[in-house]
Amino acid sequence: MRTIVLQLIVGTAGLLLFLIAVIIVNKAMREVRESVESRRRAAFEPALAVYLGSADSRSILSYLPRRLGRRDRRIVETLLAEAAAAGAQRETAIGRRVAAIADRRLVAAVGGNNAIAAPAAAVVRDEARGRATAAFEALGSVDRALGDLDSHRWWRRAEAAERLGVMRCPRAADRLVRLMGDDVGEVRMRAAAALGLIRGATSIRPLVAALSDPSRWSAIRVAEILVGVGHEAVDELLPAWDNLPRHARLSALDILARLRTPRARDLMRRCLSDPSADIRARAAHGLGLIGDIGSVDALQEGLGDGAWPVRAMAAKALGRVGSPVAVPALARALEDREWWVRANAGEALRHLGDAGREALVGMLDASDPYARHQAVAQLEEGGVLDGWIADLGSPDEARRGSALRAIEKIIALGRTDHLAHQAASIAEEGVRRFLTEALRRAAPAESDEGADRDAGGSR
Amino acid sequence: MNATGLLTELVLVFNRYVLYYFTLLNAVYLLLLVVSVYEIFRFVRRTFFSDYEQILRSELSWPISVIVPAHNEARTIVETVRSLLGVNYPEFEVIVVNDGSTDDTLQRLVTAFGLRRTDRIYRRTLPTETVRGLYGSLEIPNLVVVDKVWGGKADALNAGVNVSRYPLFCSVDADSIIEETALLRVVKPFMDRPEEMVAAGGIVRIVNGCDVKDGRVVRIGLPRRALPVLQVVEYLRSFLSGRSGWSGLRSLLIISGAFGLYRKSEVIAVGGYDRWSATEDLELVLKMHEHLRRARRRYRIVFVPDPVCWTEAPATLRVLGRQRNRWHRGLLQSLWRHRTMIFNPRYGAIGLFALPYFAFFETLGPFVETLGYVVIPIAWWLGILNTDFFLLFLIFSVFFGIFLSVSSVLLEEISFRRYPGWEHLATLVVASVVENFGYRQVLGLFKVKAFFDFLRRRRAWGRMDREGFRAPEPVGR
Secondary structure, three states, X not given: OHHHHHHHHHHHHHHHHHHHHHHHHHHHHHHHHHHHHHHHHHHHHHHHHHHHHOOOOOXXXXXXXXXXXXXXXXXXXXXXXXXXXXXXXXXXXXHHHHHHHHHHHHHHHHOOOHHHHHHHHHHHHHHHHHHHHHHHHHOOHHHHHHHHOOOOOHHHHHHHHHHHHHHOOHHHHHHHHHHOOOOOHHXXXXXXXXXHHHOOHHHHHHHHHHOOOOOHHHHHHHHHHHHHHOXXXXXXXXXXXXXXXXXXXXXXXXXXXXXXXXXXXXXXXHHOOOOOHHHHHXXXXXXXXXXXXXXXXXXXXXXXXXXXXXXXXXXXHHHHHXXXXXXXXXXXXXXXXXHHHHHXXXXXXXOOXXXXXXXXXXXXXXXXXXHHHHHHHHHHHOOHHHHHHHHOOOOOHHHHHHHHHHHHHHHHOOOOHHHHHHHHHOOOHHHHHHHHHHHHHHOOOOOOOOOOOOEOOOO | OOHHHHHHHHHXXXXXXXXXXXXXXXXXXXXXXXXXXXXXXXXXXHHHHOOHHHHHHOOOOOOEEEEEEEOOOOOOHHHHHHHHHOOOOOOEEEEEEEEOOOOOHHHHHHHHHOOEEEOOOOEOOOOOOOEEEEEEOOOOOXXXXXXXXXXXXXXXXXXXXXXXXXXXXXXXOOOEEXXXXXXXXXXXXXXXXXXXXXXXXXXXXXXXXXXXXXXXXXXXXXXXXXXXXXXXXXXXXXXXXXHHHHHHOOOOOOOOOOEEEEEHHHHHHOOOXXXXXXXXXXXXXXXXXXXXXXXXXXXXXXXXXXXEEEEOOOOOHHHHHHHHHXXXXXXXXXXXXXXXXXXXXXXXXXXXXXXXXXXXXXXXXXXHHHHHHHHHHHXXXXXXXXXXXXXXXXXXXXXXXXHHHHHHHHHHHHHOOOOOOHHXXXXXXXXXXXXXXXXXXXXXXXXXXXXXXXXXXXXXXXXXXXXOOEOOOOOOO
């Protein structure tokens, strides 16, 4: 027994020393590695910048100061990737160098002609990316990355897909499309991101199909990629709509809405009568983002939908579309039984200018206490209440009287938090006195039946 | 049998029990360490490919309500709120709940952020003490301050949940600072598995010794005093090789109140936070486990090792004692409340592994250890102490303790590398050794006292004396 314990102690002590040694060696190696990498970067960066900023047909190999070893090649690939990502932009050290060289070329080419300077800069950026792609081919990086796509380690496949995306190599598109069927989600996502960078119809179609991935995170990432692709994505999304499952349709609606494409208007209007409440709500949201005046009637109908998320989204969308035609319907929605609908309707009215503001003021007399309270909250949020408080100090008696009546109405509703705060802190003596007096006259505040702040929920 | 004979028999039985206990406990620790190493490496590898930028840019990310309960936190509250308002996240709101503070917490907030009383409307889904008023700002529309009558931290969090607008809420302590990317990182499991995720917790690190400017940790350092340094090692061990392991075994019971993200609907479904509990965070997680297991739902409560929350650690033994007393009492309260789950196969790994571990090792452990220090001289006096064996046992137990702590430092160095200097690593390794001589024993005594306080139904929260965050020294000094 004693021997066993002794052996355990020796073993544990040895393990302990080993762990401490690993900590020290690991940190030391990392620091050395970082220092060597930094020296290598400094050695290759100027030559790479000259290559990327030039326009001749020489291979990258003739620009490099020495033959590339394995580690050198990794650094060169990293620098090229940074440059390809930034183009001739000033986001990275190499990007700044390339930009400086490109600027000199630009000045020589266009002289002082500002009209063509900007398009010429864009051409230079594209050229730099194109030269980076050619460099990757010349260095054999594309073939190596394609080989790594067959690795049995998922992170190597993912990394290879990422590299191919950065290289923007069109001949990798087919392999990346196949990789979209990989078992590991991260690999599929890297492939999707790479396809998004390569673009072209063959790249976008599998991305649209990938919206069917059940993970929300994957859907978000693919959606982001498709938004990044821009209007080319709309060409694929609209024809694919009928074959997409429900959750993919939700993502598709989000993408179309974010692209704010009027081409999706008819589809979204049709979706307002979809059996799925989620689809109807997203469609309403999308029509709001597109800002489609022609959808106001359909959205007003949405305010009567049986599902409250649809009513809430329709209210929000009407606020975004900005048509005063919707004011009466939104005022009615202030009396909705669901809090979110009331809140969105109130916010929409606040955004509808004078007509919306008048409707909110009118709702102070509504029979529904929840509608009255929502109206007060929105008038306060929109600064109308502060405007009335300021009017208390106006020399115009009519204006002062009107403000006082409005404020007294709010005090009668028991919504005095903001008024009391202003009465205590406002600088202008006359206004403070008026307000304090109004609050004192009304005290104790009349409270609506069961509609104090804490009970402002759904009914 | 005479008294000496009886005592001898008792000591021998105790020794045998201690040996089994010690072997089993260290086996669990080792298992947790192995699972943690696997989990952290998996996390780091996946993080390499995780485009947090995309969550940041996306309009489709879940919006989050950050709730900060504050009771007499005037010293740090403004910096905490500044740090929260500066986080990188597409859509979030910060709700500070001033829970009956008797200092100028509310006034400082009003002054610093130009707040005004508002008549904002909200649902009172969870019962709370009376809300005196809500404050908002036109300039910072995503900041709300709730002023309420004192009801304790749980009550304040419930009030925050009521006022919150978004489907996820994040609880953050008022004496804590979360990193800019913390919300992006902690929300990711919710994005990965939206149907299953219920709660996620991040790592809590100690801010003592770090420089804080405008609510941001601008220089990471270690505390100057010994006691907080020992807590740095303890936290590393507890989070990196403790909670990661429990999370990997799908048995995570604790999400720190200092920083945790929850699905609001699930929290409301279990009735929110409990006022009677000394550790409302543990009780909430246990309640959710119980509720969801009973409902036979597939769900996940996970620990994410990277989103960092920096918090102030007690700098004196007295304050540390109060803090640990509360933590241990809270654990005992929750274990007692959920005692029917222990060894109950209906609750899966929680009922068969995690709860029995906490019941037998966390609850009895301090007694066994403290009793051990009493039994050794008795055994020596009775002449039954095998000195060689005792010394070997002692050395092995100390070495194993050091091994666990150094492993956590190694995990930290390989994965997250928050402490940049050689001197930091050296200090952490030395602290890993030193904590076994005195600190561990003192913590055991705190727990023994907490056990008796629990039996006496003592409910004090325990005042936390804070020093506040340290600002960077001006250049040139």
